[in-house]
Amino acid sequence: MDLFEKLYDEHENVKVRFVGFTTEQTRYDFGIVYTNLFFGKPLVVCMQTSRSTLLDPKDLEDIEYLQKAFKMDNRKQVEDLCEFFKIAIPGSSFQTQYE
Template sequence: MEFFEKLYDEHENVNVRFVGFTTESTRYDFGIVYTNLFFSKPLVICMQTGRSTLLDPKDLEDIEYLQKAFKLDLYEQAADLSEFFREAIPGARFEEQYD
């Protein structure tokens, strides 16, 4: 352990939301961890693939980012996720938290 410099070691009680839903073509199962860490961006985890990313409302405007983050085959799938996460992701962005 002498080779490592600890950057952080935080304990936090967080809210977690588990949600499953379907679109016309795909089933989704996500865990959303609402935390004060990571500039208060929720950690979104695809329960089917284990892929995860931090998301804020600005990230949801970038459909290609969602497609890449969750390795989705179709742009339409990422657009569906963007629409869903707009309701599930809090509205306060990093810049607004420190004004």
């Protein structure tokens, strides 16, 4: 282990939500990991593509960010996804990760 400088190694019991839903155009399957790490931002994982990102309500104001994170071409699909995440991602105050 001399080759690596450990930055963190945390164990945490977290809340995980798995949700699948459809819109008029697409089916979605996501895992949302609510954690105290990563400044309190939930880790959102697309179960179909394995793409993931950290999201908070402020990130959802930028549709292009969501579009790039999940590599989506269809603007309507991104808007639908954004509406879902506005409900699923709770507002949280900024937390310092390294206290």
